C-alpha cells in the first residue's frame with residue numbers, strides 16, 4: 334500500500350531495510366538520492382580544488398560548479414539575482430549571521446518578535462542579541478491547532494518592532510504558519526523580516542519575490558542534499574544593511590595591516606574555504622528534485638500523512654500535538670513517558686525522534702516533558718507506517 338516510486342533512488346533506504354531499520358525521522362535529516370552521492374563523489378574523484386582563488390584548471394572547474402549551484406539555488410527560490418544567495422553551514426549559521434550582521438541596527442528598548450513555536454536555531458540567536466543590546470523579545474502565542482495567532486500578533490507587532498523572525502513550518506506541530514499576514518504586519522512597522530525555512534523549504538518551491546521577506550534560511554541536509562551547507566537568501570536592500578561577521582580568506586577587495594575593504598554579498602559573508610563538495614551537490618539535489626513530478630510527490634506525502642494521522646487517532650490514549658497539516662506528527666500517550674516509548678520503538682528498529690525537538694520553550698508552553706515525532710520523506714511508504722504502528726502497539730501493550 335502507498336508504494337513510493339522514488340524509494341529506489343535512495344540507496345540508504347535499501348541499506349536501512351537490510352538492517353531492519355524503518356526511517357521516520359526525515360525532519361531531522363533526510364536521506365540522499367544517488368544523484369547527490371554521484372555529485373559528491375564526482376567532485377572529489379575529478380580533482381578537489383579551492384574556489385575563487387586558483388587559476389588552474391581544477392580550480393576553475395570547482396569555481397564554475399560552485400557558482401553554478403548558486404545560480405540554481407537562486408532559480409529554485411526565484412531570487413532576482415544569484416548574488417542574493419549566501420552559502421552558510423546551515424540554517425543555524427544563517428540565522429546567527431543575521432543576529433550579528435544586523436546588530437548595529439538595534440537600540441536599547443527596541444523589540445524583536447518571534448513565536449512560541451520556534452526551533453532553538455530561531456530563538457537563541459535573537460535571545461542572545463536581545464541580551465547584548467538590551468532589547469525586548471516578544472513571543473507570539475499560538476492557537477490550538479499550532480498556528481501563530483494573528484490576533485495577538487496585531488497587538489505585539491508595533492512601532493518598537495525592529496525585526497520579526499518566524500518559522501514557515503513548525504518542526505514539532507507540522508503546520509504552515511500565516512506568513513503573508515505576519516510579514517505584512519511587520520512591513521507596516523518598517524521591521525526587518527526573517528523566515529526560518531528549515532522545514533518549509535522541503536515541501537514545494539517557495540518564491541522569494543512573492544513571499545516578500547527580507548531573509549529566508551534553510552539547510553540542504555533536510556532537502557535530500559548533503560550536510561554542511563545551508564542557504565541564506567536576502568532581499569537586495571536588506572543584504573546591503575548587513576555588517577560582516579566572520580573574517581578571513583576570499584572576502585576582501587583589499588586587506589592592509591590596519592584596515593580592510595570587504596566584498597558585499599555573497600562573498601563578503603563566505604569567509605574561508607566553504608563546503609565546496611556539498612555546495613556542488615546541493616545543485617545536483619535541486620536538479621533531482623526539479624525533475625520529479627511535484628504534484629505526484631505532494632499527493633504521495635499527503636496520502637502517507639493522512640494514514641499516519643488516522644492510525645494515531647485510532648489508538649486509545651494517543652494525543653496529537655496541535656493539528657498537523659503535513660510531513661510529520663508529534664504525539665504523547667496518556668500515562669506513558671515518551672522516553673520509555675522511544676526506547677521500545679528503537680529496540681524494534683523504528684527510527685523516530687523523541688524529546689523536546691530543540692523547541693524546549695514550546696514544550697514548556699504545552700506543559701509537556703517531550704513527545705514522539707514521526708516525520709516522513711518522499712521515499713517512505715505505507716509499509717513503513719505499518720511497521721511503525723505494529724511496533725507502537727507492541728510497545729504500548731508492554732508499557733500499560
Ligand SMILES: Cc1ncc(COP(=O)(O)O)c(C=O)c1O
Pocket residue numbers: 360361423424425426452454455500502503504529531532552554691
Ligand atoms: C524549524 C527549524 N529551524 C532550524 C533548524 C536548524 O537547522 P540546522 O540544524 O540544519 O541548522 C531546524 C532543524 O531541525 C528546524 O527544524
